[in-house]
Amino acid sequence: MGKELLMKVLNHEDTNGQLPWIPFAGVHAGKLKGYSGREILTDSAKLIECLREVHKLYQPDGMPITFDLQLEAEILGCELMWADYNPPSVVSHLFDKEKGIPCKCKFPTPESGRIPIVLEAMRVMKEEIGDDTALYGLICGPLTLASHLRGSDFFKDMRKDPDYVVQLTSFCAEYAQKMADLYIDAGMDVIAVVDPLVSQISPKTFANLLHEPFKAVFDYIRLKGVKSSFFVCGNASYQIKVMCDTHPDSIAVDENVDMVAAKAITDQYNIALSGNIPLTTTMLFGTQQDNIKGVLDLMDSLSNKQNLIISPGCDMPYDVPLENTVACALAVHHPEDARAMVVDYSASGFDDIEIEIPNYSAMDKVYIELFTLDPEQCAACTYMVKSVTDIYDEIKDMADYVVYKYFIKEDIARTAKMGLKNLPTMCVDGESVYISIIPDRDELIAEITKRYNAKHNK
Structure with missing residues (x-):
């Protein structure tokens, strides 16, 4: 079964060359049933309907319940701007005018914000598919949550007030642990700490200021008997080692990262690596053959397939064609059948678009x-x-x-x-x-x- 395969990878066991497949279908799940991103993130019945469709069409070995890094910030008091085809974005910050640390009385409960919607979807999907599919609970990482609270000045704080950075990210790490508790109690098999902003700072800054908060989260998840993933977007190539030093069970990266180079590092730590099908050039705008060939090339580029998970590089765009994601699933689960489909492959591209560079x-x-x-x-x-x-x-x-x-x-x-x-x-x-x-x-x-x-x- 798919869950068994994925858990073998996360336990660093031999899978006889079989690789697990995780489609990160966040708001894209809504497209499958004709709902907007906002609808499925604010209505548990619609979210559950769409998750069932993801499971049926994409045959995942593991799948997230939601992909919304703003849920925690909203609970803490940040205002959101909603969109039909994306998750919401944070548009106001609690501490953009004056530095502060939220009160621990603000820690999340099962009744906070939109958490009841997520927990309901988690419980239903756990009961329906939890035996054969590993379920991911995604939480906002300490750096990104701190940035939501402080705003863009948080990057200046790293240089001018590192003590404040440590205080705020430590609070956010405790907050992440409380979120993990809620999701583990709802039956999640993997807790993914998603922090895209890690790629936007130097490894030295991460090691000096952020190592302890992140390690505290991953240590806590392990103590609870659940697997973890450290999910980062952007060019995290130089951060792979410091990410490994925080001791997650797996690391997930996007198309900016060279998987061969990254896996050489994660293998040294015996940490699983997940990635990194390109989201737009391949999944959104490519053909079925582009997607099959892309997945096959990714798998072929990695001679050591131990500790490897195939997935989109990040949250899939809303309008990714259904057939393209099905093609990715086919290539992972039935690679030899897929090879026969791309014998005469010819790549599509964007060379015919004329672009004028400014003077x-x-x-x-x-x-x-x-x-x-x-x-x-x-x-x-x-x-x-x-x-x-x-x-x-x-x-x-x-x-x-x-x-x-x-x-x-x-x-x-x-x-x-x-x-x-x-x-x-x-x-x-x-x-x-x-x-x-x-x-x-x-x-x-x-x-x-x-x-x-x-x-x-x-």
Whole structure:
């Protein structure tokens, strides 16, 4: 059975070359039954209906119940902006004006916020499919939750007030443990600590400030007798080792990470690695053959298939065609049958889209280009965009900005033409200045001022 296969991988046992498959169908689950993302995240009956469809169509060995990293922030008092085809995003922060730490009386209970919806779905799905499918409970990691509470200034705090960073992330780690308790009590087999912002800081910063909060969460989950996953988005290539040092049972990465290089590190720690089918170029815009070939190539690239899980790189876009996800499942579960389907494979692409690169030197103002996966869905992208929008009143006489989104075909083609390999990336006058790193306010203003003065010989 699928659950047995996945648990063998998480227990680091031999699976005779069989690999488990986990479709991270968050709001995409709603598409299968014609519901919006908001509907399935606010209505347990609709969520359960859609999860049943995910199970039926995609034949998962493991599957998440929800993929919403804003649920905890909403309970703590942050305001959300809702979207039809994405999870909500945080638009207000409790401590953006003045630093603070929430009271422990704010720890979650089964009645808090939208938790009753999630718990109801967990209990129903556990009863219906829990014997043959491993169920994932996803919680917001300490760094991302702290950023939701503090806002973009949290990245400046890492440099100027590390003691506050430790205090706030320690609170968020305790909060994550309380969330884990709720989900474990509802029957979840794996607790995934999802923290996209880990890819936006240096390994040294993580080791110095965040190692203990994250390790505390994973140690706690292990103490409860449940498996864990450390899920990070973006270019986490340099963070794999420090992530392993926190002792999760598995690590999940997206398409920005070289799986071969990452697995060489996770194998040293005997930690399972999950990933990393490209979300947009393959799953959203590719053909069935693109998806089959992509999965086969991924599996073939890894000679040691012990401790390996195949999955999308992150939360699947809402509009991923059903047939593409079915193709991925086929390639994982029946690789030899899948190979026969791509004997005459010819890749599709975006080469036919014409892209004009601006003449940066002729521009009066500094031109900021924000290349993102999806600023509404990807927390790292959200905070990179906010690093510009939050200071725009101060820089608008010196700079203009534009946001590109990797789920738009023209923007995918532009990203390729600019030669960008990692998202999110901030380009300034055509130069990649911040690659998977979110600049703090003072640093970014100084960079823009310097470039503007150079343009005008000041």
